[in-house]
Amino acid sequence: MTEHRVFLCLGANLGDRQASLKEAASRISEKPGIRLVRSGTPLNTEALEVTDQPDFLNQILEIATSLPPHELLDVLLRIETEMGRVRTTDKGPRTIDIDILIYDRVRLHEKGLHLPHHSLFTRPFVRELLEELGEGFLADAFEIS
Known part of the structure; x- marks a missing residue:
């Protein structure tokens, strides 16, 4: 069975x-079907788009x-729901957010799933976290030339 190399970005700004x-x-x-290879150091970040909310980790x-x-994606969305994620405000506060940043070198743009994830290019902290690893x-x- 082929294993795919995937990078996820986790974020939380509610509770512990x-x-x-x-x-x-x-x-x-x-x-x-999932094996954790390694995890980076958590980083405190300010909310970027909806700024009147607590900082994210x-x-x-x-x-x-x-x-x-x-x-x-279905597995990750179920985990979010099981952990109390309620989607009321887009980009709003959340107990947990799990994004698929990179799935091998796959490029995919469908409703609900974009690979690579846009935050790879729009959120500087994502690159910082990847650089730490x-x-x-x-x-x-994935840059377009």
Whole structure:
């Protein structure tokens, strides 16, 4: 079975943010077809688009998975829901947010799933978190020339 190299970005700005990141990483690693390879150091970041909310704690996870992109997304969305994520305000406060940043070198633009994730190019902290893992070059691999 082929394993795909995937980078996820986790974020939380409600409740015990550190505990939420740890719980999300644990739940992700327990799912069949997903193996946690490594996790980066969490980074406190200010809310960027809807700014009248608490700061976020963000973290990058590298996973290996045999799941195709849409199945992986479904698993991650279920984890968000199980952890109390309620989608009321776009870009609003959340107990947990799990984005698929990069799935191998796949480019995909469909409703609900865009690979690579737009935050790879629009949120400077994402590159900073990837650089901490020695993977800052990954964003460059998708740049349009």
